[in-house]
Amino acid sequence: MNPTDTDQHRLEQVQSQLADALSAAGRDPDSCSLIVVSKTQSAARLAPLVQGQALALGENYLSEALEKIETLGPGCQWHYIGAIQSNKTADIAAHFDWVHTLDRAKIAQRLNDQRPAQMAPLKVLIQVNIDDEPQKAGCRIDQLADLADTIAAYPRLQLKGLMSIPKPNPQDPARAHQRLAQCLHDLQDRHFGMTELSMGMSGDMREAVAAGATQVRIGTAIFGPRPTKETL
Numbered sequence: 001m002n003p004t005d006t007d008q009h010r011l012e013q014v015q016s017q018l019a020d021a022l023s024a025a026g027r028d029p030d031s032c033s034l035i036v037v038s039k040t041q042s043a044a045r046l047a048p049l050v051q052g053q054a055l056a057l058g059e060n061y062l063s064e065a066l067e068k069i070e071t072l073g074p075g076c077q078w079h080y081i082g083a084i085q086s087n088k089t090a091d092i093a094a095h096f097d098w099v100h101t102l103d104r105a106k107i108a109q110r111l112n113d114q115r116p117a118q119m120a121p122l123k124v125l126i127q128v129n130i131d132d133e134p135q136k137a138g139c140r141i142d143q144l145a146d147l148a149d150t151i152a153a154y155p156r157l158q159l160k161g162l163m164s165i166p167k168p169n170p171q172d173p174a175r176a177h178q179r180l181a182q183c184l185h186d187l188q189d190r191h192f193g194m195t196e197l198s199m200g201m202s203g204d205m206r207e208a209v210a211a212g213a214t215q216v217r218i219g220t221a222i223f224g225p226r227p228t229k230e231t232l
C-alpha cells in the first residue's frame with residue numbers, strides 16, 4: 001500500500017491540521033483533543049492505529065462498540081456519541097469514559113444509577129439542538145439551564161460541557177459553533193466545571209476550533225467515506 005494512503009498517515013495529517021487550526025486561532029496546542037470517530041470501522045482496522053498511541057475513540061452503535069472495547073481494551077478512551085435509548089444506558093454506563101449525547105433528564109438518571117461503583121463518575125456533555133431542528137436530538141437552548149442543574153446533582157455523573165451537531169451552513173459554518181460557545185459561557189457562572197465544547201467534524205474542524213472547540217470529532221477525514229448502514 002502507498003504509505004501516504006494509510007490510516008496512520010491520514011491520522012497524522014488530521015493531527016497536524018488540528019495543530020495548525022489551534023495555532024491560527026492563537027490557542028494552546030493542547031487545548032483541543034481529537035476524537036477519532038471509529039463507528040463502522042473494524043477492530044482489526046483500528047488495532048494498528050491504537051498500538052502506538054492512546055487514542056480517544058468515538059462510537060455511535062453500541063453492540064459494535066462493545067466488541068471493540070473488548071478487543072482493543074482500556075488503553076483507549078471511549079466516547080459514546082450516538083443516540084441513547086433507555087435500554088442501552090446500562091452498557092453505556094459500564095463501558096464508556098465519556099458520553100456526548102445526553103439530552104434528557106430520564107437518561108441522566110439511568111446513567112447515574114447504572115454507573116458501576118468502582119468506576120470514576122461518567123463524564124457527560126449535554127447535546128444541544130443548536131439550530132432548533134424539530135427532527136434532531138438535543139436539548140433546546142431554553143431548557144439547557146434546567147437540565148444542567150439536574151445533571152449536576154447526580155454524584156455518578158460529571159457534567160463537563162456541551163456538544164452539538166449543527167445543520168450544515170456553508171455560508172457561515174462558524175455561526176452555530178459560536179452559539180454553542182455562548183451557551184457554555186452562560187452556564188459557567190453556575191457550573192464552573194463545564195469547560196468542554198465538543199463541536200466540529202471533518203467538514204468544519206477549523207471553524208469549530210476558531211470558535212473554541214475543546215474536542216473535535218473526526219471520522220471521514222481519517223478513514224474515508226463510511227459504508228451506509230444498510231450495507232454493513
Ligand SMILES: *Cc1c(COP(=O)(O)O)cnc(C)c1O
Nearest residue numbers: 037081201202217218219220221
Ligand atoms: C459520524 C459522526 C462524526 C464524524 O463525522 P465525519 O464527518 O465523518 O468526520 C462526528 N460526530 C458525530 C456525532 C457523528 O455521528
